Amino acid sequence: MATKPSTLLTWLVLSTCSLIIFYSKLLPLYPSSKPSNTPSSSSPPPPCNLFNGNWVIDPNHRRPIYDETCPFHRNAWNCIRNQRDNMDRINSWKWVPDDCDLHEIDPFEFMSLMRDKRIGFIGDSLNENFLVSLLCILRVADMGAKKWKRKGAWRGAYFPKFNLTVAYHRAVLLAKYNQNIEEINGVKGVHRVDVDIPAKEWSEIGGFYDVLIFNTGHWWGYDKFPKDSPLVFYKGGTPIIPAPNMLEGLEIVLKNMVSYIEKEFPKTLKFWRLQSPRHFHGGDWNQNGSCLFNQPLQKFELDLWFDPSNNGVNKEARLINKLIIKAIEETSIELLDLSYLSEFRADAHPATWLGKKDAVSVWGQDCMHWCLPGVPDTWANVLWQLIRYRLGTR
Template sequence: MTKNTTSQDLSKTTTHLDFSKKSKNFNPLEPFLGVPGFTLVTCLFIGAFFYLDYRAFLHPGFSLFGRSGTTTPSSLPSEAKAAIAKAPANVNGRLGFLNGGGDTCDIYDGKWVWDDNYPLYQSQDCPFADNGFRCLENGRPDSYYTKWRWQPHDCDLPRFNATMMLEKLRNRRLAFIGDSIGRNQWESMLCLLATAIPNKDSIYEVNGNPITKHKGFLVFRFEDYNCTVEYYRSPYLVVQGSPPKGSPKDVRMTLKLDHVTWTHRQWKDADVLVFNSGHWWSYAKTIKQGCYFQEGMEVKMKMDLTNAFQKSIETLVDFVASQVDTKKTQVMLRTYAPVHFRGGTWNTGGHCHQLKLPDFGPLPNNTRKLVDIVSGVLSKHPQGFQVIKLMNVTPMTYQRQDGHTSLYHFGPGNGPGPMNRQDCSHWCLPGVPDTWNELVYALFLRREYSRS
């Protein structure tokens, strides 16, 4: 997937570049070296060059000269250098996730490393991203958040190859089901795959809907490969609807915890399913608005959010185990992506615009709660982990406080938004959701190769 550029590698790159600069000022006529000294230094330099080129072959992330037009570590401000220095040291000798490393490697146990070969695309080259996710086009002054790559401790992930992914998806369907953060990830996948398609007009929504449609579902076809990449909006993954007759007057609607979302008829036969849930499971979005929890025909007035969320995941797992052909369909469930509001919430002046760099600290216990619930459900179900691959992105995403749209979600040309209207839930594109999709890519390819 990726390139193994680390803070240690980067410092080595700078050292060799400094050496090359100094060698330009070397005077071969100086009496203490003379021609033999110059010859020796020249040979050493050539040898070092080929050594570095060999390193680049073995470790695809190592780049002697980097990309033109990108920010090199030597030109970073001090706070960015400090963040790179705090990142855990690189580990050598890892196996590739697709060629042996996947047997024992936990791809969610790792660290963020600086990689100057990122991002994998530019937002201005992708017509399939919402204006609200185009942070650089919307006035964000820094691009540091686009340069971090996820590196597992015990293996190397394959670098995302859009052509290969599309070829594997030929005549097939990939569907994302969840909330607006799931949509964020879906749009990231569209942008990643579109890098392999010169004619963007050959990628289109099958019903003629624009990317700005935010209700129901969207299905984009990649005509050259006859495959579709789909999004179905379902914030709770279960049915939300009118309460049963005779319900208390406070009950305006209910979440039917024992019925998976109505759209299942449209997505259950897809070849790859990626679910997410969590952001809408809050008091403000449920009970405060008169939305209570229902099982059968009974409204559970005293059921708490934790129990309700758990039951929704149980319903999803039961549905997948009984109604989805998991021999054909690969199913993934991505865990909660933490928000990073400071000084308030989304509607009380919370902010994150000053968070320009990752925080490599551990995941707090209160954030771990949703992950534990999902993991617990899968563990207790007799087929849980057999039919659903859990994508535990919560710890790695918690560290990426720098990647939110914050002030920069009002569309190109509108500039930063007001300080009291920041978005610290959704993510800039390119950015963190691309990493989630690199994990999807790795899991997808591993299953494909295991069957070939």
């Protein structure tokens, strides 16, 4: 009879150990819904879809993390200084993903993770818009930030407390292009695009950056390159025949630039930001198009504005996104799909508040770029969450 309690005790101990081992193996599959405040290199939470969701009024709305005094502002986007209407309302909306939480970027945590690293934005002025937002956010954690322009960068900043560099390389087509004065195919003043050569503004960055964010698209239109001054596409130093049209040329450039990026930056964390949608209403930018809205669009309105089948003035984003998605399939470049969340925000552009007296009469309303503080700050939140996860899993 004395052996039974001992046997029972042994059985209980062994059973308990087995259960502990079993559940310890399951735990990584069920991460906490509240990620820790510091990134973990061992078991960060898996990524969720940050790109689908809705904008809601934030009941805990606070003032934006930066204001009009940020030295990295570009005047036309500094909507507080330019006294744009409803700026408090614009910044009271919060993007809420459908199946997870989007945490506001913590500039101290961000730069602690990115200490001794470098982040590069390459593309057109919408990536510059993105950069300015990020620079102003990060400056909160290092007021000694200095302007930085090296390696062909258009603009940027160095944060000495964290030895972090964040910069933008202006390469609107990504590929090399220049205006030819000689006649080609009977047309003078054409713009030559070498589809297989990256623009010099970023062709020599080598392995300088740890994170790269690419974009292109807003210059791929006949408003930038009209038919009397067209793009002519070259490969291997000779014209491509038959001559591609604008979107065909973009597709060729994307294929070649993606190939170059994969070859030249194999160890770099790479993102490709999908298009930032425009919100011209009643005409294009040079046709008295306007974006004087006080509210975001409703979900049912998005296709009316952006579906190419409706042939509206803002159809370019979805058209170009299809080409980008196809180009980076099965590569190490990650999609940074900020298009959908931005489509709602017709209310958040500089519009007529451009900081210069005659800007609207010359250039029309700006319904393409974004007020700062504003929507690009949400882009920064998304980018931060993805970087935080990706660097934590390396």
